[in-house]
Amino acid sequence: MINTQEIQLWEVFIRPRNGLAHRHCGSLHAADAEMALQAARDVYTRRGEGLSVWVIPSAQIVASDPQDRDQMFDPADDKIYRHPSFYDIPDDVGHM
Amino acid sequence: MPLAYRKTLIRQIGQHAHSEIVGMLPEGNWITRAPTLRRKAALLAKVQDEGGHGLYLYSAAETLGISRKEMTEELISGRAKYSSIFNYPTQTWADIGTIGWLVDGAAIMNQVPLCRCSYGPYARAMIRVCKEESFHQRQGYEIMITLAEGSAEQKDMAQDALNRWWWPSLMMFGPPDGESMHSDQSALWKIKRFSNDELRQKFIDATVPQALRLGLTLPDDALTWNEVECRYDYGEIDWNEFWAVVKGHGPLNKDRVAARKKAWDEGAWVREAAIVHARKRAERVATPMAAE
Ligand SMILES: [Fe+2]
Ligand SMILES: [Fe+2]
Numbered sequence: 001m002i003n004t005q006e007i008q009l010w011e012v013f014i015r016p017r018n019g020l021a022h023r024h025c026g027s028l029h030a031a032d033a034e035m036a037l038q039a040a041r042d043v044y045t046r047r048g049e050g051l052s053v054w055v056i057p058s059a060q061i062v063a064s065d066p067q068d069r070d071q072m073f074d075p076a077d078d079k080i081y082r083h084p085s086f087y088d089i090p091d092d093v094g095h096m
Numbered sequence: 097m098p099l100a101y102r103k104t105l106i107r108q109i110g111q112h113a114h115s116e117i118v119g120m121l122p123e124g125n126w127i128t129r130a131p132t133l134r135r136k137a138a139l140l141a142k143v144q145d146e147g148g149h150g151l152y153l154y155s156a157a158e159t160l161g162i163s164r165k166e167m168t169e170e171l172i173s174g175r176a177k178y179s180s181i182f183n184y185p186t187q188t189w190a191d192i193g194t195i196g197w198l199v200d201g202a203a204i205m206n207q208v209p210l211c212r213c214s215y216g217p218y219a220r221a222m223i224r225v226c227k228e229e230s231f232h233q234r235q236g237y238e239i240m241i242t243l244a245e246g247s248a249e250q251k252d253m254a255q256d257a258l259n260r261w262w263w264p265s266l267m268m269f270g271p272p273d274g275e276s277m278h279s280d281q282s283a284l285w286k287i288k289r290f291s292n293d294e295l296r297q298k299f300i301d302a303t304v305p306q307a308l309r310l311g312l313t314l315p316d317d318a319l320t321w322n323e324v325e326c327r328y329d330y331g332e333i334d335w336n337e338f339w340a341v342v343k344g345h346g347p348l349n350k351d352r353v354a355a356r357k358k359a360w361d362e363g364a365w366v367r368e369a370a371i372v373h374a375r376k377r378a379e380r381v382a383t384p385m386a387a388e
Binding site: 006007009025026027028029030031032035043046047 | 141144145148151152155158164220221224228367370371373374377378
């Protein structure tokens with residue numbers, strides 16, 4: 001008896017229109033990539049939601065740990081000179 | 097994440113997923129007997145949507161560390177609950193209209209606030225679900241209009257379906273405030289944003305005028321418009337019936353679980369074959385590369 005627990009999980013990304021990025025829309029189980037793509041089409045694009053589908057094995061995604069959030073992202077907070085509003089440009093220069 | 101919060105969500109999202117899947121059975125029962133091709137296509141699409149809703153919800157529950165297989169096993173062993181409404185039979189075509197109008201209508205009332213609940217994967221699943229539900233309710237009400245404006249027999253059929261589904265639909269919002277076991281904690285956790293009685297009242301206020309528009313009557317002698325409160329007052333709900341159905345004594349509890357078990361057991365070879373096929377293909381791709 002095969003352990004059917006191993007039908008793996010895939011993340012589904014849909015690109016709604018030309019010019020837009022693929023966006024995560026959900027996940028599903030499928031034995032292989034072809035099945036995953038077929039199922040993604042059936043489940044997530046029944047009403048013209050997309051022109052392109054990506055499926056990626058969930059196990060292949062490397063994610064940051066929510067517990068590391070502070071050390072990951074805090075350093076960006078004090079670098080206000082990375083934002084345009086940090087720089088003083090006289091009003092008479094006009095829009096820049 | 098606090099353990100109790102996780103457990104509550106697993107229970108609620110799991111039950112919700114099971115409800116979508118079991119909910120396919122009463123309506124699936126009428127697909128081959130739909131009166132026209134237009135109705136058949138709509139019903140087929142609706143039932144297919146419900147399967148999708150089940151999938152979105154199972155996926156949301158899986159992010160909390162329970163597997164699809166465990167949830168399925170809970171359902172087919174009878175340990176997991178699902179919405180009691182699906183334990184009632186669909187006796188006539190008018191039941192399909194009434195279910196779309198009232199049962200999906202009640203589901204929408206419950207689901208819209210969940211789009212803003214505190215657990216992101218559940219909230220996102222609900223947004224997709226709510227987008228799709230509105231067609232379900234409209235196709236149901238359209239069936240009811242057609243019947244209500246049809247022959248005397250058709251109108252009787254619509255009235256009979258409304259008589260049978262009205263009270264169970266009101267029960268879909270769960271026990272009255274104060275008797276609901278999980279409500280207070282869920283409100284604190286921002287999983288539940290309105291109480292059972294609040295949602296029930298909203299549903300009644302929305303659907304009574306729709307019933308009147310159909311020229312049908314509601315099976316509740318106590319139903320009256322309360323001018324002071326700007327809402328309908330309604331009669332006593334038979335909570336004994338509700339609890340009996342929850343505890344497994346509804347008309348079709350056993351059949352529903354048996355149907356899910358049959359589908360799961362008879363699908364076992366398909367799941368196995370898919371895995372073996374995937375493995376063989378992976379090996380076929382891997383072998384020539386290894387030889388190089
Ligand atoms: Fe649904
Ligand atoms: Fe629905």
